[in-house]
Amino acid sequence: MTGCLDCGTALGRRNVSGRCRTCTIKRVNACPATAEKRKAGIHAKLARDPDYRAALVRRAVTLHEKLTPEQQEARRLHGIRQRVTVLSRPDVQARTHSPEARAKRGRSASATWLSWCPADRREEYRRLIRSKRIPAAEARAIIEAEVAGTPAAARREVATHQLQMRLRHERDLASRY
Template structure:
């Protein structure tokens, strides 16, 4: 019985040495060993890199992504998956931690603070926000829009319609011109009828 066990152990040891020798003989170009059944000759990361840089792969992948996102149902399902994944307590805690690290490592540095809190930077940021929110309104009409909203307390949608009615070429301006012309024609017609009697 001892003889059988020692023969089995010797065979196992020989097979193990052979596998080690084969694995040492088979390695990727980066130096990582690859298994005996590996057919590509690359380790996992080198294989992924080679596939990514293969001609046509990137184009096929982008075309597939574009085709999927052209479907509204797929896009809605994808947005829902992202919303669910990003609203888990673990994801929220991770975002909060990344924000703290970003502030600690980057945003609180004196050079960054000097660059982002300077009067020029604040003015540029304010102009950018104004352009994003009031891009529809010409620069010479923005103060008038602010007066309508802040001083006269007119709702933003109504104030926008009032301003757009003053801007030539907009739909509201066209509607206002048509209404004005209709009113003038009606008044003219009424005046002519009064003068006829």
């Protein structure tokens, strides 16, 4: 048996990596490429499987409900300590309050709040609400009526077709006499 290259722990005879399990995991998790790949996989899973996301939320809520008041208080105090020791550091402040970070947060919030609205129609929706002062529900109905494939768009197409048919019929009646 030999020892781990990093910590010296005794290794089994079948070990081919030269590192113990703990050091191997530390080494893999320290790689930024691996962390990005893992993060992308998690985001993809959450995006394509709403049931999985809902189950995670339920599990977190259930876990919080099972905590004793002392544990909840300990978590609250830990959050306060994090704010004081980490979040108030100048480097973290510079990163989180930079114009790029603020713009990214704004885009992310818009994508969440206006997820029903196609990205190319969001500016039009904002113009309807802000400049035209149309209530949000009416503005949403207007935008949805213009987006192909929605029930509102289908109703609008049917109504347009019916109006065209009625006008054609009235023209025909007027031209007969």
